[in-house]
Amino acid sequence: MEYINKVMLVGRAGQEPELKYFESGAVKASISIAVRPPYKNDKALWFDLVAWGNQAEVIGNYVRTGTQIAIIGELGFDRWADKNSGTMRQKPVITINAIELLGSPRREESTSTNGSETQTVATLANANF
Secondary structure (H helix, E strand, O other), X not given: OOOOOOEEEEEEEOOOOEEEEOOOOOEEEEEEEXXXXXXXXXXXXXXXXXXXXXXXXXXXXXXXXXXXXXXXXXXXXXXXXXXXXXXXXXXXXXXXXXEEEEEOOOOOOOOOOHXXXXXXXXXXXXXXX
């Protein structure tokens, strides 16, 4: 039996991306996105994302707070020991495999974009990575 670890999200960047350059030449971008549930009264769901290489560069150059993006990635966990108590902690993090920029930072939008979001996620789902 094959295992599948695939996450597809459409949301808006919650802050400016954080870029980290390594001596090896690798680059990593970290960012979080808010995904709005279909009901207006529900609170947004927040997800931490990381990207490497060219995708990290794209995020660093084009994604700003409020930019709408669609991603496909894999769910993983960052693990660390708490500095004060020594207790092991972990948090879910999605590593981006494919990204599409959908829109600039949000202004008051008068129309729904659910149709285009669905189409973009369907396009990304068929992406080869």
